[in-house]
Amino acid sequence: MDIQLKRGLLDVCVLAAIKNEDSYGYQIIKDMKPYLELSESTLYTILKRLETADMLTVRSAEHGGRLRKYYHITGKGLARIEEFRDDWKEILPIYQFITREEAEHE
Amino acid sequence: MDIQLKRGLLDVCVLAAIKNEDSYGYQIIKDMKPYLELSESTLYTILKRLETADMLTVRSAEHGGRLRKYYHITGKGLARIEEFRDDWKEILPIYQFITREEAEHE
């Protein structure tokens, strides 16, 4: 997939990955993999950015003798997903504009 | 609309604007306006980029005593639009993933 196109989906996709259940880095990557692949360096950059923007909170918890950072979505994060729904309504006509077959003669 | 989301659509949208008919800067902005607004500085950056990538060719023509630069899409540019169609097939499941309502209890 085109990198630029991916950019617009990454943040919201990460938020969606923790929407129903708190999760941690490695798990988020696994859950997103079927839809959108991203590297660890990209994910941690995004998580930090979303935390700064108050779209998620972080809590450290021990698991199997090792620390894990669990990410929890906030109201602002949920609102961000709703904004994406609105953006989607604008994207559909754009898709039509781009893929329309016009003045194509037999 | 979210800037990041816009980024992924701009290039292809400009190509779509000249797909059926050669066009020039000011006209492209007008044609795209109902779908996606962009400033002149952004458009000329994009046109230059698409030219470098051989996705369009440029020709200067006089119009009303003034020079206009007309942009013409190439085979590579048309292929870029086809790629977008393919990307779209990947985007749809991502949209589902983001907006799914799961484990929402009454």
Added chain:
DNA sequence: CTATATACATCGTGATACGATGTATTCCAT
């Protein structure tokens, strides 16, 4: 004992949208 998977983190780089700014011409209303 060693390699692989898990887990988190930072740095540098290249790509890019856009506001600000500049130049020049045409057209219209006063």
Added chain:
DNA sequence: ATGGAATACATCGTATCACGATGTATATAG
């Protein structure tokens, strides 16, 4: 005729961002 929109193209600097490279540390399987 004169001044201000609208038309038309162009450049520069800045902020944002994805990602590869790289580093640390622990658990687990062969």
